[in-house]
Amino acid sequence: MSDTTVGIIGYGYWGPNLVRNFAGAAGCRVKWVSDFSADRLAIAKKQFSFLSVTQDYLDLINDPEVDAIVIATPVFSHFKLGKEALNAGKHVLIEKPLTSSVADAEELKNLAEQKALLLMVDHTFxxxxxxxxxxxxxxxxxxxxxxxxxxxxxxxxxxxxxxxxxxxxxxxxxxxxxxxxxxxxxxxxxxxxxxxxxxxxxxxxxxxxxxxxxxxxxxxxxxxxxxxxxxxxxxxxxxxxxxxxxxxxxxxxxxxxxxxxxxxxxxxxxxxxxxxxxxxxxxxxREALAGMAADFIGCIGTGNKPVSNIDLAIYVVxxxxxxxxxxxxxxxxxxx
Ligand SMILES: NC(=O)c1ccc[n+]([C@@H]2O[C@H](COP(=O)([O-])OP(=O)(O)OC[C@H]3O[C@@H](n4cnc5c(N)ncnc54)[C@H](O)[C@@H]3O)[C@@H](O)[C@H]2O)c1
Known part of the structure; x- marks a missing residue:
C-alpha cells in the first residue's frame, strides 16, 4: 500500500510538533505545510527541507495527491477548514477542541460519515x-x-x-x-x-x-x-x-x-x-503525538475507530x- 500523503495547515506553536510526528509515522508522507505567515513558512522549510510550503491552504485541499489534512489553526477556523477539506474528499485531523459549537461539530461528523472519511481530533493526552x-x-x-x-x-x-x-x-x-x-x-x-x-x-x-x-x-x-x-x-x-x-x-x-x-x-x-x-x-x-499520528494514519488504512474518536470530541465540545x-x-x- 502506498503512503498516506498529508498536508498540514497552521505552523504556529503546535504545527511543528505535528509535522515532526507525522513525518516520523510509518506509512505517512508529509507533503505540504500552509501558514498565512511567510516567516513561519521559512522556518518550516529550514526545519524540514522536504516540505512544500504555501500561504494558500487551498493548494493542499485541491492537491489530488493529498489524502489527509491536519488542521492546527485557531479554534474559530476549524469548522470552515474542516468542512472544505471533507468536501474535497480528504480525511481530516483537527486540533482540540473540534469546533467552537456543538452544531458545527455535529455537521462535520455527519459530513465525514456521508463521505466515508475519517474525522478525528487530536486529544493528545x-x-x-x-x-x-x-x-x-x-x-x-x-x-x-x-x-x-x-x-x-x-x-x-x-x-x-x-x-x-x-x-x-x-x-x-x-x-x-x-x-x-x-x-x-x-x-x-x-x-x-x-x-x-x-x-x-x-x-x-x-x-x-x-x-x-x-x-x-x-x-x-x-x-x-x-x-x-x-x-x-x-x-x-x-x-x-x-x-x-x-x-x-x-x-x-x-x-x-x-x-x-x-x-x-x-x-x-x-x-x-x-x-x-x-x-x-x-x-x-513514547511521545504522545507519535501515538496519535500512528492512530490517525492506521485508522485511515483500516477503517477502525481511533482512540480519540469523533464522539469523544463532540462530548468535549x-x-x-x-x-x-x-x-x-x-x-x-x-x-x-
Ligand atoms: N494538543 C495539544 O496539546 C495542543 C497544544 C497547543 C495547541 N493546540 C491546538 O492547536 C491549534 C493551534 O494552536 P497554536 O497554539 O499552534 O496557535 P498559533 O496561533 O500559534 O498558530 C496558528 C497558526 O495557524 C496559521 N493559520 C491560521 N489560519 C490559517 C489558514 N486558514 N491557512 C494557513 N494558516 C493559517 C496562523 O498564521 C498561525 O501561524 C489550536 O486548536 C490549539 O488548541 C493543541
Missing part, C-alpha cells in the same frame, strides 16, 4: 503512557468504583484572543475524563472571571454532575504564578495522583480509602480510614458549550 495506565487501572477495577476526579491545570498562560481558558485548557481534562469514565455527565456548573478588557475569562472553575455517585471538577487558569498539572482520581478501593510535571513518576496509586462504621447514634459519623502503600506503575515513555452558558449565567446548572 489520550495517547500518553500515563493516561493509558490510568485507564487500565480503572478498567481492571484496581481503584474500584469511581467517586471523583479533580484536576488543576494552571500556569501563567498565553491569553488567547478568541477563546476563554476553559476552551483552551479543559479539553485535555474533559477528554481524559471521557476516556476513563464512560458515564455521561447530566449537567455542568461553571464560574469564571475576566481580568482583561475583552471579557474573555482567564480563570474558571468547572464542575460536571453525574447521575451516579461521581463528580468531576476542573480548575483552569492562565493567571497562576506556578505551573500545576495535577489530577486526583478517587475510587472506592484506591486513589490515583497524576502529576504530569513529574519527569517519569507521573502516576502514583495510593492504597488509601475509608469506610463508614455503622453507629447507633443518628447524628454521628464514624469513619475507618485506611492508609496503605503507595506504588508507582511504569508508564510507556458539548461540555464546553454548556460551561460557557453557565459562566454567563453566574454558575447556573446547565443540562447537557
Amino acid at each position: 489520550l495517547y500518553t503512557g500515563a493516561v493509558q495506565k490510568i485507564k487500565n487501572l480503572v478498567d481492571t477495577d484496581e481503584i474500584g468504583a469511581l467517586q471523583y476526579l479533580d484536576s488543576s491545570r494552571i500556569n501563567l498562560g498565553l491569553f488567547q484572543p478568541d477563546i476563554n481558558v476553559l476552551w483552551d485548557l479543559a479539553p485535555h481534562d474533559i477528554s481524559i475524563l471521557s476516556y476513563i469514565n464512560s458515564e455521561i455527565p447530566v449537567s455542568v456548573n461553571a464560574t469564571g472571571i475576566s481580568h482583561t478588557h475583552n471579557g474573555i475569562e482567564n480563570v474558571a472553575y468547572l464542575t460536571l454532575n453525574f447521575q451516579s455517585n461521581f463528580i468531576a471538577h476542573f480548575n483552569c487558569s492562565w493567571s497562576s504564578p506556578v505551573k500545576i498539572r495535577s489530577m486526583l482520581i478517587g475510587g472506592d478501593k484506591k486513589m490515583i495522583v497524576f502529576n504530569d510535571l513529574e519527569p517519569s513518576e507521573k502516576v502514583r496509586v495510593y492504597d488509601t480509602g475509608y469506610e463508614m462504621k455503622t453507629v447507633e447514634e443518628k447524628h454521628r459519623i464514624l469513619v475507618d480510614y485506611r492508609v496503605g502503600d503507595i506504588y508507582i506503575p511504569k508508564v510507556n515513555p 458539548k461540555v464546553l458549550e454548556a460551561a460557557q452558558k453557565s459562566i454567563k449565567d453566574n454558575g447556573r446548572e446547565v443540562k447537557i
Whole structure:
C-alpha cells in the first residue's frame, strides 16, 4: 500500500510538533505545510527541507495527491477548514477542541460519515503512557468504583484572543475524563472571571454532575504564578495522583480509602480510614503525538475507530458549550 500523503495547515506553536510526528509515522508522507505567515513558512522549510510550503491552504485541499489534512489553526477556523477539506474528499485531523459549537461539530461528523472519511481530533493526552495506565487501572477495577476526579491545570498562560481558558485548557481534562469514565455527565456548573478588557475569562472553575455517585471538577487558569498539572482520581478501593510535571513518576496509586462504621447514634459519623502503600506503575515513555499520528494514519488504512474518536470530541465540545452558558449565567446548572 502506498503512503498516506498529508498536508498540514497552521505552523504556529503546535504545527511543528505535528509535522515532526507525522513525518516520523510509518506509512505517512508529509507533503505540504500552509501558514498565512511567510516567516513561519521559512522556518518550516529550514526545519524540514522536504516540505512544500504555501500561504494558500487551498493548494493542499485541491492537491489530488493529498489524502489527509491536519488542521492546527485557531479554534474559530476549524469548522470552515474542516468542512472544505471533507468536501474535497480528504480525511481530516483537527486540533482540540473540534469546533467552537456543538452544531458545527455535529455537521462535520455527519459530513465525514456521508463521505466515508475519517474525522478525528487530536486529544493528545489520550495517547500518553500515563493516561493509558490510568485507564487500565480503572478498567481492571484496581481503584474500584469511581467517586471523583479533580484536576488543576494552571500556569501563567498565553491569553488567547478568541477563546476563554476553559476552551483552551479543559479539553485535555474533559477528554481524559471521557476516556476513563464512560458515564455521561447530566449537567455542568461553571464560574469564571475576566481580568482583561475583552471579557474573555482567564480563570474558571468547572464542575460536571453525574447521575451516579461521581463528580468531576476542573480548575483552569492562565493567571497562576506556578505551573500545576495535577489530577486526583478517587475510587472506592484506591486513589490515583497524576502529576504530569513529574519527569517519569507521573502516576502514583495510593492504597488509601475509608469506610463508614455503622453507629447507633443518628447524628454521628464514624469513619475507618485506611492508609496503605503507595506504588508507582511504569508508564510507556513514547511521545504522545507519535501515538496519535500512528492512530490517525492506521485508522485511515483500516477503517477502525481511533482512540480519540469523533464522539469523544463532540462530548468535549458539548461540555464546553454548556460551561460557557453557565459562566454567563453566574454558575447556573446547565443540562447537557
Ligand atoms: N494538543 C495539544 O496539546 C495542543 C497544544 C497547543 C495547541 N493546540 C491546538 O492547536 C491549534 C493551534 O494552536 P497554536 O497554539 O499552534 O496557535 P498559533 O496561533 O500559534 O498558530 C496558528 C497558526 O495557524 C496559521 N493559520 C491560521 N489560519 C490559517 C489558514 N486558514 N491557512 C494557513 N494558516 C493559517 C496562523 O498564521 C498561525 O501561524 C489550536 O486548536 C490549539 O488548541 C493543541
